[in-house]
Amino acid sequence: MSRYPIPARVHRVEETCQRSRFITTLAHAPDAVAAHAFVAAIRDEMPDATHHCWAFVAGPPGSTAHIGMSDDGEPHGTAGRPMLTALLHGGVGDVVAVCTRYYGGVKLGMGGLGRAYGSGVASALDTLPTEERVDRKALDIVTGYPHIDALQRLVADLELPVLQEDFGAEIRIRIDAPVDEVEVLRSRIVDLTRGQARVREVD
DSSP: OOEEEEESSOEEEEEEETTEEEEEEEEEOSSHHHHHHHHHHHHHHSTTOSEEEEEEEOSSTTOOSSEEEEOTTSSTTSSHHHHHHHHHTTTOOSEEEEEEEEOOSOOOHHHHHHHHHHHHHHHHHHTOOEEEEEOEEEEEEEEOGGGHHHHHHHHHHTTOOEEEEEESSSEEEEEEEEGGGHHHHHHHHHHHTTTOOEEEEEO
16 A cells, blocks of 8 residues: 555543553554654653553554554453554554553453453544555656746646756756656656656656
């Protein structure tokens, strides 16, 4: 997937279950390093909590290529797994969830813990502000001066970021384009310049 929703900012919800407080915090995590750094930040923020259970999906929604989870001292399978399941079905990618528990003195049992941790993540996802992640590719466009005005209008109309411009014997413009629009954009540029422009993907 070259486009998918990701968290727009850190988002937090809180629920109380049998006097235990469950504070679920979601954030953007494009990779495992970012996910673990966020977990550490939550631990530093709330050092007196009983548990900081977590899960992350680094990649498109539902992808299991780069995932992680931890029960952080809760009975095995009662926290990290239900949290990860909620993330994988939440329709959001590149996301980490930390569920911080302050124990309230009442044991919830295996089933109760699983429901509490899974519910916390599901509730946070329901109200999570998101933005679109777009895979992008740099393109070099080389053309003659007669086509510069039309080319610059096209780039401006499509709101494509210009990374570099060089004006020599020919004009070279490097733009940042969405990966899933590269071929259509290439065709438009070739048509616009009557086949005079050269378009090359930049590694």
